[in-house]
Amino acid sequence: MTSLPPAVAAVRLAVREALRAAPPGPVLVACSGGADSLALAAAAAFTGPRSGRAVGLVTVDHGLQPGSAARAAAVAAWGATVGLAPAEAVAVRVAGRPGGPEAAAREARYEALVAAAHRHGAAAVLLGHTRDDQAETVLLALARGAGPRGLAGMPARRDLDGVALLRPLLAVGRADTRAACAAEGLSPWEDPHNHDPGYARARVRASALPALVAALGPAVVDNLARTARMLAEDAATLDRLAAAALAASRDGDGLSVPALRDLDAAVRTRVLHAWCRELGAAGAALSHRHVAALDALVTDWHGQGTASLPGGLGVARRGDALRPAL
Numbered sequence: 001m002t003s004l005p006p007a008v009a010a011v012r013l014a015v016r017e018a019l020r021a022a023p024p025g026p027v028l029v030a031c032s033g034g035a036d037s038l039a040l041a042a043a044a045a046f047t048g049p050r051s052g053r054a055v056g057l058v059t060v061d062h063g064l065q066p067g068s069a070a071r072a073a074a075v076a077a078w079g080a081t082v083g084l085a086p087a088e089a090v091a092v093r094v095a096g097r098p099g100g101p102e103a104a105a106r107e108a109r110y111e112a113l114v115a116a117a118h119r120h121g122a123a124a125v126l127l128g129h130t131r132d133d134q135a136e137t138v139l140l141a142l143a144r145g146a147g148p149r150g151l152a153g154m155p156a157r158r159d160l161d162g163v164a165l166l167r168p169l170l171a172v173g174r175a176d177t178r179a180a181c182a183a184e185g186l187s188p189w190e191d192p193h194n195h196d197p198g199y200a201r202a203r204v205r206a207s208a209l210p211a212l213v214a215a216l217g218p219a220v221v222d223n224l225a226r227t228a229r230m231l232a233e234d235a236a237t238l239d240r241l242a243a244a245a246l247a248a249s250r251d252g253d254g255l256s257v258p259a260l261r262d263l264d265a266a267v268r269t270r271v272l273h274a275w276c277r278e279l280g281a282a283g284a285a286l287s288h289r290h291v292a293a294l295d296a297l298v299t300d301w302h303g304q305g306t307a308s309l310p311g312g313l314g315v316a317r318r319g320d321a322l323r324p325a326l
């Protein structure tokens with residue numbers, strides 16, 4: 001009997017653990033046909049039935065490259081041959097959405113994945129992000145000066161419209177997903193965007209991370225991913241403290257300045273951030289500078305005017321409270 005290649009075993013083990021922790025019911029694998037999600041889908045096809053789970057596959061055709069529909073159909077057809085059911089290709093329309101093409105494609109993709117989960121009664125969707133993707137995310141976050149939430153990288157679980165988005169492979173290296181595909185005779189599709197130097201992530205993947213590994217050793221990738229895990233726990237704790245402090249600071253439609261002043265800066269800035277989101281400021285546009293201007297209304301008050309927020313919103317100090325300035 002030939003023994004199981006270690007990469008295949010590593011991917012299967014990670015998937016088995018994720019399925020054990022997943023909400024009950026069928027799950028879907030989001031498969032682009034790339035090495036990561038192909039190895040993930042193959043492992044789920046093997047592990048699902050042994051874990052008492054129905055597992056299906058969804059592949060999204062963004063319609064952005066010639067031949068994408070045929071490729072999506074081929075991925076779905078492969079899924080059916082390995083016993084994934086349903087195994088479907090879903091076409092989405094990316095044009096006409098706000099933001100850059102990458103963000104628009106991502107938004108359309110997640111909408112389609114969640115809709116597929118609702119359609120098939122699946123409580124969870126598995127995504128193929130690996131430890132290398134996580135390390136790249138942390139490096140990109142460091143480079144833009146992100147706080148702990150950004151440095152926490154991608155969460156192993158995020159709930160979107162009642163569907164758990166799970167990332168079972170965050171502790172598995174990309175070399176393993178490639179080796180697993182090779183060992184199982186699978187031919188992954190190479191997304192040209194992954195090598196397009198127009199994308200910051202592609203440049204990190206091609207140059208920045210390899211340079212760090214060359215200078216500091218291969219443990220760098222694992223270490224960056226570990227930093228993300230540790231910060232995810234810290235950020236979750238701070239978010240919980242901030243939620244309680246926000247509730248305790250409320251004063252009508254505003255926030256009480258004396259209550260805010262008593263908070264530690266790390267909690268206060270999170271309270272202000274969460275309140276800005278509540279007022280309608282879009283998360284992507286809300287920066288450190290916006291929150292710092294609100295914070296100054298509390299900690300460095302000298303009669304300054306309204307602090308402006310994205311989307312034409314504003315906050316002003318009125319006596320001992322911060323109020324939305326309409």
Ligand SMILES: Nc1ncnc2c1ncn2[C@@H]1O[C@H](COP(=O)(O)OP(=O)(O)OP(=O)(O)O)[C@@H](O)[C@H]1O
Pocket residue numbers: 029030031032033034035036037038058059060061062109126127128129133191194
């Ligand atoms: N077109 C798609 N259809 C279905 N799922 C997708 C699609 N594109 C990405 N995904 C899901 O999102 C994950 C991350 O995709 P992304 O393109 O960011 O990374 P990647 O490293 O290129 O992954 P992969 O090698 O699996 O394509 C994929 O592993 C997959 O689970």
